[in-house]
Amino acid sequence: MALSRIASSSSRSHLIKPLTTALSLRRPISSLSSTDDTTTLTFETSVPFTSHRCDPPSRTVETTPKELLSFFRDMALMRRMEIAADSLYKAKLIRGFCHLYDGQEAVAVGMEAAITKKDCIITAYRDHCIFLGRGGTLLEAFAELMGRKGGCSKGKGGSMHFYKKEGGFYGGHGIVGAQVPLGCGLAFAQKYSKDENVTFALYGDGAANQGQLFEALNMAALWDLPAIFVCENNHYGMGTAEWRAAKSPAYYKRGDYVPGLKVDGMDAFAVKQACKFAKEHALKNGPIILEMDTYRYHGHSMSDPGSTYRSRDEISGVRQERDPVERIRKLILSHELATEKELKDFEKEVRKEVDEAIAKAKESPMPDPSELFTNVYVKGFGVEAYGADRKEVRAVLP
Amino acid sequence: MASSLRRYGRRAVSMCRTRKPAFSTSCDDTSLLPQSGTSINLFSAINQALHIALETDSRAYVFGEDVSFGGVFRCTTGLADRFGKHRVFNTPLCEQGIVGFGVGLAAMGNRAIAEIQFADYIYPAFDQIVNEAAKFRYRSGNQFNCGGLTIRAPYGAVGHGGHYHSQSPEAFFCHVPGIKVVIPRSPQQAKGLLLSCIRDSNPIVFFEPKWLYRLAVEEVPEHDYMLPLSEAEVIREGSDITLVGWGAQLSIMEEACLDAEKDGISCELIDLKTLIPWDKETVEASVRKTGRLLISHEAPVTGGFGAEISASIVERCFLRLEAPVARICGLDTPFPLVFETFYLPTKNKILDAIKSTVNY
Numbered sequence: 001m002a003l004s005r006i007a008s009s010s011s012r013s014h015l016i017k018p019l020t021t022a023l024s025l026r027r028p029i030s031s032l033s034s035t036d037d038t039t040t041l042t043f044e045t046s047v048p049f050t051s052h053r054c055d056p057p058s059r060t061v062e063t064t065p066k067e068l069l070s071f072f073r074d075m076a077l078m079r080r081m082e083i084a085a086d087s088l089y090k091a092k093l094i095r096g097f098c099h100l101y102d103g104q105e106a107v108a109v110g111m112e113a114a115i116t117k118k119d120c121i122i123t124a125y126r127d128h129c130i131f132l133g134r135g136g137t138l139l140e141a142f143a144e145l146m147g148r149k150g151g152c153s154k155g156k157g158g159s160m161h162f163y164k165k166e167g168g169f170y171g172g173h174g175i176v177g178a179q180v181p182l183g184c185g186l187a188f189a190q191k192y193s194k195d196e197n198v199t200f201a202l203y204g205d206g207a208a209n210q211g212q213l214f215e216a217l218n219m220a221a222l223w224d225l226p227a228i229f230v231c232e233n234n235h236y237g238m239g240t241a242e243w244r245a246a247k248s249p250a251y252y253k254r255g256d257y258v259p260g261l262k263v264d265g266m267d268a269f270a271v272k273q274a275c276k277f278a279k280e281h282a283l284k285n286g287p288i289i290l291e292m293d294t295y296r297y298h299g300h301s302m303s304d305p306g307s308t309y310r311s312r313d314e315i316s317g318v319r320q321e322r323d324p325v326e327r328i329r330k331l332i333l334s335h336e337l338a339t340e341k342e343l344k345d346f347e348k349e350v351r352k353e354v355d356e357a358i359a360k361a362k363e364s365p366m367p368d369p370s371e372l373f374t375n376v377y378v379k380g381f382g383v384e385a386y387g388a389d390r391k392e393v394r395a396v397l398p
Numbered sequence: 399m400a401s402s403l404r405r406y407g408r409r410a411v412s413m414c415r416t417r418k419p420a421f422s423t424s425c426d427d428t429s430l431l432p433q434s435g436t437s438i439n440l441f442s443a444i445n446q447a448l449h450i451a452l453e454t455d456s457r458a459y460v461f462g463e464d465v466s467f468g469g470v471f472r473c474t475t476g477l478a479d480r481f482g483k484h485r486v487f488n489t490p491l492c493e494q495g496i497v498g499f500g501v502g503l504a505a506m507g508n509r510a511i512a513e514i515q516f517a518d519y520i521y522p523a524f525d526q527i528v529n530e531a532a533k534f535r536y537r538s539g540n541q542f543n544c545g546g547l548t549i550r551a552p553y554g555a556v557g558h559g560g561h562y563h564s565q566s567p568e569a570f571f572c573h574v575p576g577i578k579v580v581i582p583r584s585p586q587q588a589k590g591l592l593l594s595c596i597r598d599s600n601p602i603v604f605f606e607p608k609w610l611y612r613l614a615v616e617e618v619p620e621h622d623y624m625l626p627l628s629e630a631e632v633i634r635e636g637s638d639i640t641l642v643g644w645g646a647q648l649s650i651m652e653e654a655c656l657d658a659e660k661d662g663i664s665c666e667l668i669d670l671k672t673l674i675p676w677d678k679e680t681v682e683a684s685v686r687k688t689g690r691l692l693i694s695h696e697a698p699v700t701g702g703f704g705a706e707i708s709a710s711i712v713e714r715c716f717l718r719l720e721a722p723v724a725r726i727c728g729l730d731t732p733f734p735l736v737f738e739t740f741y742l743p744t745k746n747k748i749l750d751a752i753k754s755t756v757n758y
Contacts, residue, residue, distance in 0.1 A: 096560030096735050147736035158560045158735040174562035175519060176491045209490035210522070237491050238515075239464040245490040308467055372729070372737040 039065055041335060045270035046327075052252050054259035054288070057277040061269040065337045067113065071268050072328045075105040076347050078129040079325055080354045081138060082298070085128065085145055085159075088358070089302045094145045096158035101129040103297040106324035107232055108133040110271025111200060115279060118195070120186045122170040122179045123202035125160035126232075126296075130202070134167035138357035143364045150364035156371060177203055177210030180229065184216045187227035187287075198226040198282045200275070206237020208251050217255050217287065224286035228278045229255065231289060232265065234296040239309045252291035259285075265292030266322040295322065435586075435619040441611040443585035443618050444473045444550075447592040448511065450622045452481045455509050458596065460486045462496060462513025462550075470515060471552060471611050493519050497526035497549060501534065501601075504546035509596055517553035517605055518562045524570070531601040532576030545599035550592070552608035553581070554646050554696050555742055560735040566697035566728070568644075571603050572674045572706065578602040579673040580627060581645040584610070586618045590625030591671060598627060607646035614649075630677035632684065636666035638756050639690040642681055642707055644670045647694050647743065654748035663756050673703055681707065682714050689720040690755050694743045699727035721758035724751040 041063050049056035082102040088094045101108070104126070111121070112133040123130050128141055136152055144151025145159055152162050153172070161172040170186060173179035183201025190197045207213060208231055220227040231251040235242050242249040252260030259281070263274040271292060278288050295318045299306025306315075319326075332338050338346075438446070452458050460477055466488045468475035478486040489496050493514055500510040514520045520527075527549065535543035555564045571579045578600050582588035588606065595602040607614075633648070634655055643651045648669055655665040666684050670676055685691050691711055693704035708723040726743040734741050 092558075095558030097563050155736055156734070160560065160562065175522070178522075206491040209492050209495075211492060211494055212522070237463075238470075239467055240488045240490075244488055303470065367736060369737060369740060372731055372734055372740050376731050 041065065041068065043269075043331070045273060046264045046267040047270075049270070049274065050252070050262040052250075052255075052260035052262075052289075053257075054261065054281065056261060057273050059273075061273050063269060065335070068328065068332055068335070068337060071109055071113070072325070072332060072343065073346060073350065074109045074133070075268070075325045075328060076350045077138075077353070078102070078105045078108065078132055080347070080350050081128060081132065081141065084354050084358060085142075086298065086302070088142075088145065093362075094159065095147065096160070097125070098145070098159040098302045099126040099300065100298040100302075101126050101296070103318070103324070104232060104234060104265065104292075104294045105129055106268040106271055106327075107230070107265050107292045107294055109324075110268040111230070111275045113268070113272040114275035115198070115200070117166075117168050118197045119279070120168045120170055120183070120190070120197070120199040121202065122183045122186060122199065123172070124176065124179055124204060124207065125172070125174055126204070127160065127162045127172045131162040131164060131169060131172075134164050134169040136162065136164050136167065136169070138354060139360050139364075142358050142361035146361055146364075147366065148361060148364035149367050150361065154371065155364075155367045156375070177207035177212045179203065180207070180210075180213050181216040181219070183229075184220050184225055184227055187220065187225040187282075188223065191224070191226055196283055198228055198279050200228045200230050202230045202232055204237060205231060205233040205235060205242045205249070205251060206240070206245065208233075208254065209237070209245055217258050217289075220287035221255070221258050226282040227287045228275070228282050229258070229287060229289045231291045232294055233291050234294050236296070236300065236309065238300045239304065241309065250291075252289050255287070255289045258287050258289055260289035260291060262291045262293065265294030266318075266324045267327060268324060435617045437615055437617050438585055439610075439612050440582075440585045440588050440606070440614045441471050441473050443589040444592060444606060445475055445477075446618065446620070447589040447596075448474060448477055449480070451509065451511065451593060451596045452477060452485060454622060455597075457507065457546075458485070458509035458511060459503060460511045460513070461489050461499075463491055463515045464488060465513050469513060471608065473550075473606075473611075474513070493521075493523040494526055497523035497547075498530060500547045500549065501526060501531050501544040504544035504601070505534065505542050507546065509546040510544070510548070511596055512547065512549045514549060514551040516563050516608075517551040517567050518565045520549075520551050520567060520603075523549075527571065527577065527601075527603065528574050532574045534576075534601075536576060543599070544601050547601040548592075548595045548598075549601075549603045551603070551605055552611070553605040554607050554609055555733075555738060556609050557738070559733075559738075561733055564733045564738070566605075566695065568603075568605055568673055568695075569697055569701060569703045572703050575674075576601070578627060578675070579605070580671060581605045581607070581673065582671070583607070583645055583648045583669050584614050585616050587625060587669075587671070589618055590623050591627070593622065594624040594627050597624065605645065609646045610649075625671075628672045628675050628677055630671060630680040631669045632666060632680065633669050634665065634667035636664035636688065638664045638688055639666070639692060639752055640681065640684040640688045641665055641667045641692045641694065641748075641752075642670055642704075643667070643694045644673065645696075647696055650743065650745050651694055651748055653745045654752060657745070657749050658752045661753070663752060665752060670707075676707070678710055678714070681711060685711050685715045686718050689718055690758075691715075691719070692724040692726060692748070692751055692755055694726040694748055696728050696742060698730045699725050700730050702727050721755045724755045726751050 044059045082100040089098050108129040140152040147155045160174045163171045180201045180203050183199045187199040237245050252262040264270045281288050465474040466478040496512050500512040503510040531544050553566050582591045595604050641651050658665050693707050704725040726748050729741050
């Protein structure tokens with residue numbers, strides 16, 4: 001039985017790889033004295049990209065002080081939002097199931113930096129931060145989490161079902177792996193309309209073992225769809241480590257005939273570089289897999305403490321060595337773009353912003369009970385309840 | 399018929415605490431309790447049954463997502479440590495694969511006990527259950543079967559589960575000849591029925607009421623016992639109306655029965671336990687006595703299993719019925735996030751229907 005051959009050897013240690021080389025920053029080519037927006041900073045990604053059936057992009061990335069600071073701010077905001085959601089859930093203000101993204105922020109932020117809102121993103125249930133990245137507001141997010149009218153899905157979806165149509169965000173899907181074939185459909189429509197946009201279909205390392213994923217890969221490759229399969233590998237499919245669930249945890253290679261790229265998903269600039277590369281590739285050649293090597297600090301969902309199947313040392317090790325927010329903080333400090341205090345103040349502002357959004361979201365009313373019956377079919381065609389305690393139901397025809 | 403009449407005689411209604419979901423078996427059946435058990439909750443009862451199943455049959459296996467560290471509801475706690483990782487193991491997240499694998503394992507004469515983490519996730523495995531598991535025996539002319547397969551899945555509302563952790567998909571599977579569908583209502587029932595399912599020679603889908611995993615606590619015998627499949631149980635005797643339900647819904651129905659009693663209405667409550675093949679005789683006998691029938695389940699009313707019970711009983715008891723059969727079920731909407739209490743067949747909805755049916 002395959003399970004007896006569990007190889008514990010190399011599988012653990014790679015999670016916490018020393019990234020000191022990357023963090024002991026090289027001095028940028030450009031001068032540090034001027035930090036206005038036109039300055040270009042150049043440095044290298046934490047680790048080289050590893051590729052499968054394609055030539056990897058360069059490790060050298062260019063950015064501006066403005067972008068660097070905005071990355072810090074966006075990620076700090078996402079981090080704070082997720083921590084706040086954790087408390088709201090524990091206070092029973094958030095019901096339903098809730099999956100938090102803290103630790104993986106660099107994927108959402110780096111991806112957005114490389115693409116436009118005309119490109120589509122579709123993901124699973126760990127969707128809060130992707131939604132923010134697509135232009136969603138904190139208020140919409142918290143209102144949705146608490147099932148309020150002001151939420152991005154009118155309070156009818158909850159944590160797992162965030163959507164933003166005008167931002168090209170197709171959700172927000174509850175069943176593991178089910179969103180990936182949908183991504184192929186989106187990409188086909190994009191290709192057909194020749195508008196040079198692409199779809200990023202996100203899934204986790206757990207979902208990578210679902211049969212649907214391989215069906216989607218085949219279709220995308222067969223029809224050269226501009227689909228980018230983004231495997232957010234946080235190394236645990238619910239409570240099972242990747243190497244216990246996958247014969248080959250090299251997810252970027254698992255498309256076989258589909259090219260792939262392994263990316264440090266804790267490095268927002270590596271993610272950005274990879275997504276830019278992938279978009280160009282997909283428009284020219286069809287699908288590609290991006291495996292984002294990342295980590296979630298929380299458990300799978302709020303009912304999982306996240307400590308029964310991994311050690312606390314592992315989690316704190318990742319926090320110390322690879323944290324995506326800390327990486328950006330160090331970059332900013334080393335380039336002397338801001339002082340430590342300024343960044344702390346930044347975080348205080350973010351915290352305040354989150355608290356204000358929560359307060360506002362709490363003021364948003366619950367949806368009207370009639371909303372229970374809307375959107376089951378198109379407007380005017382559905383069911384409604386009446387009678388004592390809404391016992392009777394009748395179909396309503398257009 | 400005879401057996402169901404005998405069951406009438408020995409049921410003293412006691413059960414049910416005042417707290418809503420804490421339903422329990424009213425057990426005055428001494429054969430079930432030759433020795434005193436300990437008070438445990440439903441997930442512990444399931445856990446006991448799995449321990450016994452693996453202990454008594456060396457060809458029994460437990461597998462599913464995260465089961466080796468106990469599963470998300472702790473039903474499989476301690477199994478991997480005791481029986482080893484060769485018999486209790488995690489699978490990847492691939493429900494279709496899990497069930498298909500189980501069919502093959504069972505076809506080699508093993509007891510394959512598969513866990514689908516939530517009944518909401520069973521749909522990717524639908525094809526394997528309907529097309530492979532259910533028809534294996536029939537289409538091979540009895541050369542092969544997967545009778546050793548038992549698929550466990552937590553189903554139903556939990557108060558705040560939202561769209562994908564609350565559904566009750568039992569009716570889909572009741573449309574499939576070749577499999578059995580079983581749903582227990584309490585810890586004691588869960589243990590006995592699960593052991594029967596595991597040892598039954600047919601593939602079975604066993605839905606566990608997740609709302610009761612921790613809430614339902616009762617004395618459960620520690621020894622190995624089985625409860626018969628396809629036998630409904632009259633858990634409360636009455637003369638004015640028959641109520642039929644299963645799983646967690648029975649506790650809600652029991653509350654309605656108690657309230658109706660205050661208004662002088664005597665309700666008979668039946669736990670169907672096995673949905674297919676179901677015990678028509680017990681229900682028929684009861685309806686012949688009361689002349690009225692109410693069915694309640696959490697799944698949406700249209701196409702729910704209540705429809706099948708209603709049709710069958712109308713066929714059998716047409717002239718005896720004094721009112722239309724009432725179905726108090728989930729509404730015909732997706733399972734909602736924020737309107738769960740509107741959606742659910744609550745006590746008041748049932749009580750209201752009891753009154754209007756009796757006063758028809």
